[in-house]
Amino acid sequence: MKIKTIRIDASKCTGCRACEMICSAFHAEQKYSIANPKRARINVFKDEENDVYVPVLAGPYTDVECLGRNTVTINDKEYGECSFCRASCPTRVLFKEPDAPEIALKCDMCGDEPLPMCVKWCMAGALTYVEREEAS
Amino acid sequence: MAYGWVGGSLEIDLSQGKVEKQQNDPGLYQAYLGGKGIGTRLFRDKAPLEVDPFSPENLLIFATGVLVGIPTPSASFGTVSFKSPQTNLLSYCAMGGFWAAELKHAGYDTVIVSGKSPSPVYIWIDDDHVEIRDASHLWGKSTPETQAAIRQELGNNSAQVICIGPAGENRLFMASIEHGGTNSAGRAGVGAVMGDKNLKAIAIHGTRDIDLARPAEFVELSEQAFKRSETLRDWVAIKNWCHNYMQEHMDWALYGNADDMPAGSGFERYGEICREFVDRSLARELSCYNCPVKCKSMVSLGNGKYYPVKCQAWMAFTLACKIPDLAFGVKCFDLCVKQGMDYISTARTLAFAIELYQKGILTREDTDGLRLEYGNAEVALTLIAKMARREGLGNILADGTNRAAGIIGRGAEEHVYVVKKLELMTDSVYNPYYAFVTATSDRADLHFGTVALSPSSWHRERDAYIEEGWWLFPQSWRQYLDVDYSANYAGLAEMTVYGEDTKTFVDLAGICWFCTGFWPFPFLKIGDMARLVSCATGMEVDEAEARKIASRTRTLIQASNVRLGMTRRDDTVPEKFFAEEPTQRQKELELVRLDRGQWDKQLDRYYELRGWNSQGVPTAETLDELGLDDVRQDLEERGIL
Ligand code: SF4
Ligand code: SF4
Numbered sequence: 001m002k003i004k005t006i007r008i009d010a011s012k013c014t015g016c017r018a019c020e021m022i023c024s025a026f027h028a029e030q031k032y033s034i035a036n037p038k039r040a041r042i043n044v045f046k047d048e049e050n051d052v053y054v055p056v057l058a059g060p061y062t063d064v065e066c067l068g069r070n071t072v073t074i075n076d077k078e079y080g081e082c083s084f085c086r087a088s089c090p091t092r093v094l095f096k097e098p099d100a101p102e103i104a105l106k107c108d109m110c111g112d113e114p115l116p117m118c119v120k121w122c123m124a125g126a127l128t129y130v131e132r133e134e135a136s
Numbered sequence: 137m138a139y140g141w142v143g144g145s146l147e148i149d150l151s152q153g154k155v156e157k158q159q160n161d162p163g164l165y166q167a168y169l170g171g172k173g174i175g176t177r178l179f180r181d182k183a184p185l186e187v188d189p190f191s192p193e194n195l196l197i198f199a200t201g202v203l204v205g206i207p208t209p210s211a212s213f214g215t216v217s218f219k220s221p222q223t224n225l226l227s228y229c230a231m232g233g234f235w236a237a238e239l240k241h242a243g244y245d246t247v248i249v250s251g252k253s254p255s256p257v258y259i260w261i262d263d264d265h266v267e268i269r270d271a272s273h274l275w276g277k278s279t280p281e282t283q284a285a286i287r288q289e290l291g292n293n294s295a296q297v298i299c300i301g302p303a304g305e306n307r308l309f310m311a312s313i314e315h316g317g318t319n320s321a322g323r324a325g326v327g328a329v330m331g332d333k334n335l336k337a338i339a340i341h342g343t344r345d346i347d348l349a350r351p352a353e354f355v356e357l358s359e360q361a362f363k364r365s366e367t368l369r370d371w372v373a374i375k376n377w378c379h380n381y382m383q384e385h386m387d388w389a390l391y392g393n394a395d396d397m398p399a400g401s402g403f404e405r406y407g408e409i410c411r412e413f414v415d416r417s418l419a420r421e422l423s424c425y426n427c428p429v430k431c432k433s434m435v436s437l438g439n440g441k442y443y444p445v446k447c448q449a450w451m452a453f454t455l456a457c458k459i460p461d462l463a464f465g466v467k468c469f470d471l472c473v474k475q476g477m478d479y480i481s482t483a484r485t486l487a488f489a490i491e492l493y494q495k496g497i498l499t500r501e502d503t504d505g506l507r508l509e510y511g512n513a514e515v516a517l518t519l520i521a522k523m524a525r526r527e528g529l530g531n532i533l534a535d536g537t538n539r540a541a542g543i544i545g546r547g548a549e550e551h552v553y554v555v556k557k558l559e560l561m562t563d564s565v566y567n568p569y570y571a572f573v574t575a576t577s578d579r580a581d582l583h584f585g586t587v588a589l590s591p592s593s594w595h596r597e598r599d600a601y602i603e604e605g606w607w608l609f610p611q612s613w614r615q616y617l618d619v620d621y622s623a624n625y626a627g628l629a630e631m632t633v634y635g636e637d638t639k640t641f642v643d644l645a646g647i648c649w650f651c652t653g654f655w656p657f658p659f660l661k662i663g664d665m666a667r668l669v670s671c672a673t674g675m676e677v678d679e680a681e682a683r684k685i686a687s688r689t690r691t692l693i694q695a696s697n698v699r700l701g702m703t704r705r706d707d708t709v710p711e712k713f714f715a716e717e718p719t720q721r722q723k724e725l726e727l728v729r730l731d732r733g734q735w736d737k738q739l740d741r742y743y744e745l746r747g748w749n750s751q752g753v754p755t756a757e758t759l760d761e762l763g764l765d766d767v768r769q770d771l772e773e774r775g776i777l
């Protein structure tokens with residue numbers, strides 16, 4: 001089975017959010033007819049002052065929040081709970097249609113596009129597309 | 137249904153605490169698109185031009201660019217239009233980042249702020265919910281602290297915040313509006329006007345769609361531009377700059393009050409210093425919304441903190457204080473960002489004060505005991521902080537060099553380098569083209585094509601540069617590049633008008649000027665931007681129409697400012713550039729003393745091309761042709777036309 005992956009190199013991310021922008025436009029009902037990064041299936045987590053930039057791709061939908069919580073420490077600063085989580089989950093607004101929060105947003109790797117749109121529009125090279133074969 | 141635009145605006149009266157939502161007039165937006173075009177028009181419609189800049193009647197008009205918030209390369213800008221306390225003219229600042237897109241996604245192309253709040257407030261715009269909130273607890277806070285505190289109290293980490301710092305609260309003429317650590321609306325006192333209104337910040341969160349009229353075509357054009365952007369992106373990369381161009385940039389960045397760089401000052405190895413610095417300190421390259429060009433950076437100084445760096449911000453201070461240490465420049469810029477100060481005017485004012493001290497015009501009695509000597513980092517940082525607080529000498533300098541010279545007297549006036557009372561960005565103005573665009577610009581700044589004319593190795597072979605289509609101007613104008621400025625200024629007016637139309641259109645569209653002609657290798661030219669505007673909005677705009685739209689805005693600003701008393705005599709640079717021989721160093725850079733005869737000829741030609749009379753007043757025919765008949769009538773009634 002072919003597995004599609006996007007490798008994220010957070011150190012190259014410039015925080016430009018072109019990935020969010022094009023993802024939202026690509027997934028419009030009529031392709032590209034609207035732009036709204038709040039509908040994107042990728043979200044760039046930023047903490048400008050501490051120089052932390054992490055693109056997070058929307059993962060699975062979950063209808064209950066998780067019970068375990070974690071923190072991540074980067075350069076001595078602790079980031080709580082949900083900062084880098086990929087889930088569309090009841091505790092937060094991220095990765096849901098803004099006007100219909102019951103609809104979860106999930107990265108679909110842009111379906112049949114030869115290259116995922118976020119990868120194509122990431123001029124900084126923070127996102128790269130890798131396919132690998134895996135026994136099913 | 138609106139395409140490109142979102143169709144709504146906010147009018148917020150801070151005196152009454154009143155918020156009104158309005159539907160925009162599509163005809164108005166088609167005529168001016170957005171940015172400073174809309175800002176200028178609305179200012180004229182809603183306030184008397186003669187308004188005292190520090191009165192509740194002055195307006196701050198935040199207007200987004202029409203191509204912002206959609207997948208346009210490098211389009212993140214909005215402008216702020218206001219009456220400037222520094223120039224006493226109608227002015228504007230442009231600012232990139234993420235705020236303008238967020239505002240459109242909240243449903244507003246434009247926000248008009250009037251009045252004055254009785255106590256400190258900030259505005260919270262969350263889609264339909266608009267609220268004026270108390271900001272007493274934020275007063276006095278630095279700009280990063282303010283942005284963080286607001287996000288935290290709103291519980292919204294993706295809200296975009298623009299705010300003033302202590303400098304804006306203290307109404308410094310050099311006070312800026314800051315956003316996100318690396319973006320500023322900096323010039324002409326915009327932050328002072330915000331402070332005068334007791335408005336600490338605007339926080340924005342928007343979740344709405346923006347629709348595109350011809351989406352497939354739009355994205356195809358954008359993708360082509362992204363492709364073309366690679367040349368500029370690589371050229372401007374901070375490592376490339378610091379490794380290859382800093383020495384040359386330093387040589388070119390003549391710096392008024394600190395022009396001479398005596399041997400032994402360390403500046404002869406500036407290039408090397410920059411190379412070492414960037415290799416050691418670069419932490420990350422940054423971009424504004426949807427921009428492939430990484431023109432900003434974060435550097436680390438080894439103390440666990442990160443500092444923003446952009447354009448010549450760090451360089452300016454090293455030159456002003458003759459301290460060839462980039463860490464010093466970085467700290468000064470960081471202080472400006474935190475206090476909310478325009479680095480251009482701040483650095484120039486610092487250089488001015490040090491020169492006056494060196495010349496004995498200022499003494500230790502005037503400087504609260506500070507020794508304003510070159511090479512003294514501590515004193516420079518102290519003085520910036522004193523300016524922000526309006527303390528002692530800082531209070532005299534807080535409103536820039538022009539006002540300070542008036543207070544100090546004793547010949548200080550001769551050391552002022554301003555155009556229309558605004559500090560010059562650089563004074564490579566012995567280059568007639570630099571000088572001319574600055575003198576005629578609608579805000580006394582450099583604009584387009586400037587770099588493209590420098591006798592510099594910044595681009596590859598000049599002919600190849602033109603043949604590959606990078607040159608900003610029509611190819612048939614290449615003979616202007618061979619003009620010997622010591623003999624004549626042929627083509628100056630033509631190129632200025634063309635560059636100015638491009639720059640104006642850039643501001644209306646909300647694109648970054650660094651990507652469109654200020655630097656070499658522009659990947660969007662006026663024709664490309666016109667096509668993008670067409671595909672976004674459904675209007676039909678070609679290059680000719682784009683230039684007409686740009687001229688309408690330019691002429692409206694001119695008509696406003698001549699009504700405020702600006703005359704032909706103001707369209708000039710400081711007299712010393714005409715009167716004094718360039719220094720040895722300037723001559724080595726092929727700079728020449730400006731020639732008043734040639735200058736006047738080009739000024740006549742510039743006015744003629746613009747459709748203005750010999751005094752710079754737009755003619756009745758021009759105003760009618762641009763659909764500005766109300767402005768014609770106004771000028772006629774006042775006897776100006
Ligand atoms: S497009 Fe690339 S560089 Fe820009 S925010 Fe997304 S991941 Fe970061
Ligand atoms: S792969 Fe496609 S769907 Fe997934 S985040 Fe990137 S652009 Fe969006």
